Amino acid sequence: MTLSAIVVADCVRGEHRDYRASPVGAAAPAFSGAIQSIGRVARTAEEKRALRAGGACAVEMEAAGVAERAAARGLPFYCIRVVTDLAGETMRNDFNRALRADGRFDTISILASALRHPAARVPELVRLRKRCISASRILGSFLANCDFR
Numbered sequence: 001m002t003l004s005a006i007v008v009a010d011c012v013r014g015e016h017r018d019y020r021a022s023p024v025g026a027a028a029p030a031f032s033g034a035i036q037s038i039g040r041v042a043r044t045a046e047e048k049r050a051l052r053a054g055g056a057c058a059v060e061m062e063a064a065g066v067a068e069r070a071a072a073r074g075l076p077f078y079c080i081r082v083v084t085d086l087a088g089e090t091m092r093n094d095f096n097r098a099l100r101a102d103g104r105f106d107t108i109s110i111l112a113s114a115l116r117h118p119a120a121r122v123p124e125l126v127r128l129r130k131r132c133i134s135a136s137r138i139l140g141s142f143l144a145n146c147d148f149r
Contacts, residue, residue, distance in 0.1 A: 001083055003131060004138050006030040007058045009079035012037050014064030021067070022076045025147030033057035035079055037064035041095040048087040058083065061103075078148060082135035084128065092120045 001007075008030045009021040014037050021035075036056035042048050051059050063079045070077040085091065098109040114121035 001031060001057070001086070003083055003086065004135055005083045006138065006142050007035065007081045007083065008032050009035040009058075009063065009081070011035075012063040012067050012077075012079050013054075013056060014067065015039065019064065019067035019071060019077060021079045023149065024078055024080060025149060026142065027145050028142050030080075030142070031057055035060060035063060035081060037061065037067075040099065041091070043094065043096065044090045045088050046090075048089075052087055076148075080139065080142065080146075082139045082142075084131045084135050092117070092124050 006026075006028065008024050008026070010023070010032055011021055011034050012019045013034055018034075034056050036051050036054065036059045038051075038059060038061060041061070042051060042059045048059065058081055060081055063081075067077045067079070093110060093114055095105060095110065097113065098106045100106055110125070114125055
């Protein structure tokens with residue numbers, strides 16, 4: 001898998017159950033498979049490898065919650081993600097320390113931590129920002145040309 005690769009889930013593996021994802025018709029190429037949804041950032045290459053060994057082609061944090069709500073309301077569920085960090089990368093910034101109870105990140109905490117070790121952590125934040133901007137553009141183009149059945 002490469003940076004900015006599109007991943008279309010056929011299922012999302014949550015903490016307590018798996019959710020089937022509806023198929024998406026798309027002209028653009030995309031990876032397909034199971035996505036593991038966890039309640040934290042998969043930070044280390046070792047953790048990402050372990051999740052991959054369990055059969056996940058990608059890892060993320062939100063899809064199981066969305067899938068659960070869609071299932072409760074009898075709505076179709078689609079899961080399309082874009083890769084912003086690779087399985088072989090270990091993040092120097094510990095985003096989990098800045099994860100609030102409501103699932104959002106405390107950006108001030110992230111910045112403060114990065115500034116304590118600026119040579120290693122600030123460049124990583126700049127790289128991640130660039131990757132996220134690129135991923136949002138790629139995802140937007142992909143979604144604009146999808147057929148949601």
